[in-house]
Amino acid sequence: MSVKVSEIGSDLYRISVFVSDFNLQFNHFLLVDDEPLLFHTGFERLFPVVYEGVSKVMDPKRLRWISFSHFEPDECGSLNQWLAASPKAEPLCSLVGSLVTVGNYASRAPRCFGQDAVQTGKYRLRYIPTPHLPHGWDAGVLFEETQKTLFCSDLFHQEGDVAALSTSDIVGPARETLIRNESSPFAGYVPYTHNTGKLLSSLAALHPRTLATMHGSSFQGDGARALEDLNIVFREVLGGLAAAA
Ligand SMILES: [Fe+2]
Ligand SMILES: [Fe+2]
Numbered sequence: 001m002s003v004k005v006s007e008i009g010s011d012l013y014r015i016s017v018f019v020s021d022f023n024l025q026f027n028h029f030l031l032v033d034d035e036p037l038l039f040h041t042g043f044e045r046l047f048p049v050v051y052e053g054v055s056k057v058m059d060p061k062r063l064r065w066i067s068f069s070h071f072e073p074d075e076c077g078s079l080n081q082w083l084a085a086s087p088k089a090e091p092l093c094s095l096v097g098s099l100v101t102v103g104n105y106a107s108r109a110p111r112c113f114g115q116d117a118v119q120t121g122k123y124r125l126r127y128i129p130t131p132h133l134p135h136g137w138d139a140g141v142l143f144e145e146t147q148k149t150l151f152c153s154d155l156f157h158q159e160g161d162v163a164a165l166s167t168s169d170i171v172g173p174a175r176e177t178l179i180r181n182e183s184s185p186f187a188g189y190v191p192y193t194h195n196t197g198k199l200l201s202s203l204a205a206l207h208p209r210t211l212a213t214m215h216g217s218s219f220q221g222d223g224a225r226a227l228e229d230l231n232i233v234f235r236e237v238l239g240g241l242a243a244a245a
Pocket of ligand 1: 070072135153
């Protein structure tokens, strides 16, 4: 399995591994700063491949923060391998994540900053809890305020070995993937709750310029519009299914 590294913004790298059996990319993001951050560690078994990708950009021992959305193997499966390889690194996650899942699992205690931002040098990061969006009680997203990058995990999930960055529509392909998933054993990927629409609108209000997605192309452009469009897709596809049940 090979790794593709693409610079998708200033100091922002997308480290992509395509798993052909799933027809799916697994993307990991590296923000290089005085205190570099990795968002998504990847699966335990992909650690050597993702490590090689990070090494193409910087010395992985410099990593300071390792963050992810929720407790799941593609998000944080190799967390302890990364913590062993990067002695200065600390996990950064939601309060629920730190108390319920990550704190029990991680070989080094996780950090949770609540409403406070983390200054990594040039960049400022804010961890935003989004319970059950995309899924998991502990879920959250990470927003980089300077370049307005939203690390949005499984939102905008698209299949295929697609381009690293798109400036056109990613909501259409995400809609098709969601519809396909709902009639497959992977149905129920995103629970549609009374908070789904509110959470997506609150993320749109951040006006992100880059959406860094775990599966599929990242997006550069009007991130608020894309999030509101995704809100409509979720309401139509998932809300419609919930209403029909
Ligand atoms: Fe997930
Ligand atoms: Fe994922």
